[in-house]
Amino acid sequence: MKDIIQIKNISFNYPDQPILFNNLSMNVHEGEWTAIIGQNGSGKSTLARLIDGLIVLKSGQIVVDDLVVNDDNIFDIRNKIGMVFQNPEDQFVGATVEDDVAFGLENRQVPREQMHEIVEKSLKQVGMWEFRDRIPANLSGGQKQRVAIAGIVALSPKIIILDEATSMLDPRGRQDILDLVYKIKQDNHLTVISITHDIDEAAGADRVIVVNKGSIVEEDKPDNIFGDISKLKSIGLSAPFTSQLIMALKKRGIDSPYQYLNDKRLIAWIKKLVSTK
Amino acid sequence: MDQEISFNQVTHTYQADTPFAQNALDKVSLKIAPNSFTAIIGHTGSGKSTLVQHINALLKSTFGEIEVYGRQITPSTTNKNLKQLRKHVGMVFQFPEKQLFEESVIKDIMFGPKNYGASDADAEKSAVKAMKLVGLDASLRDQSPFDLSGGQMRRVAIAGVLAMNPEILILDEPTAGLDPHGHKEIMDLAQGLHDHRNMTIILVTHQMDDVVDYASDVIVMDRGQVVKHGTPSQIFADPKWVYKMHLDLPSSGEFATRLIRAGVPLEKTPLTIENLADEIVHLIQGGNHTDE
Numbered sequence: 213m214k215d216i217i218q219i220k221n222i223s224f225n226y227p228d229q230p231i232l233f234n235n236l237s238m239n240v241h242e243g244e245w246t247a248i249i250g251q252n253g254s255g256k257s258t259l260a261r262l263i264d265g266l267i268v269l270k271s272g273q274i275v276v277d278d279l280v281v282n283d284d285n286i287f288d289i290r291n292k293i294g295m296v297f298q299n300p301e302d303q304f305v306g307a308t309v310e311d312d313v314a315f316g317l318e319n320r321q322v323p324r325e326q327m328h329e330i331v332e333k334s335l336k337q338v339g340m341w342e343f344r345d346r347i348p349a350n351l352s353g354g355q356k357q358r359v360a361i362a363g364i365v366a367l368s369p370k371i372i373i374l375d376e377a378t379s380m381l382d383p384r385g386r387q388d389i390l391d392l393v394y395k396i397k398q399d400n401h402l403t404v405i406s407i408t409h410d411i412d413e414a415a416g417a418d419r420v421i422v423v424n425k426g427s428i429v430e431e432d433k434p435d436n437i438f439g440d441i442s443k444l445k446s447i448g449l450s451a452p453f454t455s456q457l458i459m460a461l462k463k464r465g466i467d468s469p470y471q472y473l474n475d476k477r478l479i480a481w482i483k484k485l486v487s488t489k
Numbered sequence: 490m491d492q493e494i495s496f497n498q499v500t501h502t503y504q505a506d507t508p509f510a511q512n513a514l515d516k517v518s519l520k521i522a523p524n525s526f527t528a529i530i531g532h533t534g535s536g537k538s539t540l541v542q543h544i545n546a547l548l549k550s551t552f553g554e555i556e557v558y559g560r561q562i563t564p565s566t567t568n569k570n571l572k573q574l575r576k577h578v579g580m581v582f583q584f585p586e587k588q589l590f591e592e593s594v595i596k597d598i599m600f601g602p603k604n605y606g607a608s609d610a611d612a613e614k615s616a617v618k619a620m621k622l623v624g625l626d627a628s629l630r631d632q633s634p635f636d637l638s639g640g641q642m643r644r645v646a647i648a649g650v651l652a653m654n655p656e657i658l659i660l661d662e663p664t665a666g667l668d669p670h671g672h673k674e675i676m677d678l679a680q681g682l683h684d685h686r687n688m689t690i691i692l693v694t695h696q697m698d699d700v701v702d703y704a705s706d707v708i709v710m711d712r713g714q715v716v717k718h719g720t721p722s723q724i725f726a727d728p729k730w731v732y733k734m735h736l737d738l739p740s741s742g743e744f745a746t747r748l749i750r751a752g753v754p755l756e757k758t759p760l761t762i763e764n765l766a767d768e769i770v771h772l773i774q775g776g777n778h779t780d781e
Contacts, residue, residue, distance in 0.1 A: 252668045383695075383696075448668065461766050461770065486772045
């Protein structure tokens, strides 16, 4: 599998601030859903901004889909990456939902006819076509994120970066958006990077990278990462719900060979315990 | 009783007298007891934020009266009469750190008390106290608030509200965007203000785990009306109703419904992980409910 993003020995600090990344390296595999988790201030969002060339490295190199992130390639790279931020309101520019989705296409001088077609298709993909005449500011949080995602889908990127994109939504709204992005990822063969501190969201990823104070603590499959809860807790993250339940059962004398199971496997295990006793 | 908040048939119409008129609150009557920890829940657009903005009269009702600690607010109350009331009701909005503006942490926190006529010395005293209350280290006082982390900035903003010594604290989604650690800090702070300072806490949230972990009372809003008011266990007793309101169960309840669907015969909707674990253990050790 190709490494669609290669981060090679990068160093970075904000002006007048201590060093954040010191010789950090990591890769993102094409076609995977990678979750980057860590506390506020761990450097997760900075990483996303470096990949998108919104801020500039001190040293090292980032390669996105075979292009080095630098001034010459920046526009090509941004065409490959769609970023969804925590608060979509910070990104809205159009007077209506339709205008907003069209904005990125106008910027890229897509012919008018083609533009209408793409906007319609994108809004339909996120289930917001009926809302095309509405004012973005008057939509609910989940609907706003859908419009933001349509704006990204319209530009057919190869990589979607979710930067705490679901943290303002209620649990169901969060699941809806994640399901939607997953479907878009599968339909269009995209790579997704999700920057999050929602442990239960990270549990659904193909690969998890744990970042703390600018360093990578661990990178592995969720099952392996969540096998050791004490490590997560020591860097200010919480344990996934299923691990907490396994612990609570253990305290009551129901011993488990596992520290972590995903939802489905935990349900199957409990069912077996209840029916064999 | 003048020590409480009461709404009497309160209606609030946005864009009244236009074709877009819309009742955001529709004849709402309720009482919130002093020193309670009340959660207000409801799906987006149900009227939660409109409701709490009436408590400190940021919004005034179109019809109906509100009484807050013996002070009446009616549609005709003038803003001049509201200043004292607003001092008693502290309001922390979503992403309150966006409202920080001063060059130092201490000046930002002093702004509120000064605005209400406190001398520099008194305002500073209140600000120092408020910093301690929210757990901000004294060494941060002369730093620019904009150099702080997200969680710290939020605490500066909350300290700015607490420096006015309110009796009622309204928190509108106070933990949005914080990591689990920051989340717990802010919620524990709210609980501490409630337990040790006898403050009345009103929490607008869609995090049902917080409702169960912290609130003693829950008000459920739907389409501008109060549809249920009770304890967390009363509110979540009927999962079907909760889903009908487009709300979620707490994580444990959510997981329990999936266990039930998978054929594990749990009897009650658990509110916490401890409840859920108890019930599972009961099934394993107690009766053999499943047919072999």
